Amino acid sequence: MPARENANSARYSPSSAAMRAKGSPDGYRSPSVAPRRSPEIMTRAVVRLLTAPYGRRTAVARTLAGECGVGFRTIYGWRERYQKHGPSAFAHSRADKGVPRIYSVDEFQNVIGAAARLRQVGGRINREWRKLSLPGSVETFRVWVRRVQIGFAKAPWEREKVSA
Amino acid sequence: MRDVLLCDTFGYPNPKLWPAGKVELFRRLTEPRSLLEIFIFDNGNGAAEMCMEDALTALAVLPVARDQWFTCSGYPSFVFGAGRIKEFSEKLGAAGYRVWLMERPRQEGPPRARGKVSDISTAREGTDGRRRKWA
Numbered sequence: 389m390p391a392r393e394n395a396n397s398a399r400y401s402p403s404s405a406a407m408r409a410k411g412s413p414d415g416y417r418s419p420s421v422a423p424r425r426s427p428e429i430m431t432r433a434v435v436r437l438l439t440a441p442y443g444r445r446t447a448v449a450r451t452l453a454g455e456c457g458v459g460f461r462t463i464y465g466w467r468e469r470y471q472k473h474g475p476s477a478f479a480h481s482r483a484d485k486g487v488p489r490i491y492s493v494d495e496f497q498n499v500i501g502a503a504a505r506l507r508q509v510g511g512r513i514n515r516e517w518r519k520l521s522l523p524g525s526v527e528t529f530r531v532w533v534r535r536v537q538i539g540f541a542k543a544p545w546e547r548e549k550v551s552a
Numbered sequence: 553m554r555d556v557l558l559c560d561t562f563g564y565p566n567p568k569l570w571p572a573g574k575v576e577l578f579r580r581l582t583e584p585r586s587l588l589e590i591f592i593f594d595n596g597n598g599a600a601e602m603c604m605e606d607a608l609t610a611l612a613v614l615p616v617a618r619d620q621w622f623t624c625s626g627y628p629s630f631v632f633g634a635g636r637i638k639e640f641s642e643k644l645g646a647a648g649y650r651v652w653l654m655e656r657p658r659q660e661g662p663p664r665a666r667g668k669v670s671d672i673s674t675a676r677e678g679t680d681g682r683r684r685k686w687a
């Protein structure tokens with residue numbers, strides 16, 4: 389990186405000169421639709437809403453909602469989230485998502501076995517829970533059995549991999 | 553996790569407090585635009601800049617160094633060498649964004665005609681006597 393890039397180069401001020409778009413292939417810019425609601429897109433939408441001039445915010449919010457494929461009020465929900473949590477409001481959630489914190493490795497092996505048994509043989513989930521004497525409620529057990537059955541859950545031994 | 557770390561390292565003012573005039577000018581230069589369109593301003597002197605929400609997107613997608621990040625104008629801006637425009641455009645394109653390069657309009661047509669150059673010492677010769685007389 390050349391040194392003049394940072395310290396010695398003149399800062400561009402948007403008010404210094406009129407600019408024109410160079411990269412347009414045919415001079416026409418069609419609005420595109422955001423394919424997904426990534427944290428960057430959500431941040432961009434909120435920033436655009438916050439910097440919209442007074443009196444035009446509702447129209448801007450409606451446009452953004454159309455681009456993101458969400459409801460009009462969702463954009464305002466994003467704005468409140470941003471105002472509450474700051475720039476990291478849309479950062480990714482915990483990295484070990486899908487890994488149970490309540491069960492140890494052995495206990496989660498029992499949950500996996502119970503999930504397989506319930507799928508193959510069938511039976512009552514309450515009875516399985518009582519038999520295994522696991523921590524947490526039967527609802528927690530039910531949730532994790534379902535997650536194992538649909539393949540969403542990660543075993544606790546993968547927690548080390550995630551954190552590493 | 554990267555987002556959290558970068559936001560902590562590279563601070564920027566609250567968007568509600570960004571200078572309204574600059575925001576309006578930026579909007580006038582770039583609209584109509586969608587959320588997936590990013591604008592790079594080529595200053596023409598070897599420096600290029602991404603500012604406002606585009607700078608925030610650059611923070612998440614591009615390798616931004618600490619000394620390339622500026623907030624002294626009241627809004628975030630990412631200034632880099634014009635030689636890296638192509639590289640960054642490709643990276644942003646791979647991330648799903650459409651990049652527009654903005655450059656200053658070049659002067660077209662013949663150079664402006666200059667007036668006749670007169671030598672000030674010879675021009676004064678005619679008035680020297682008069683000035684002496686009036687003085």
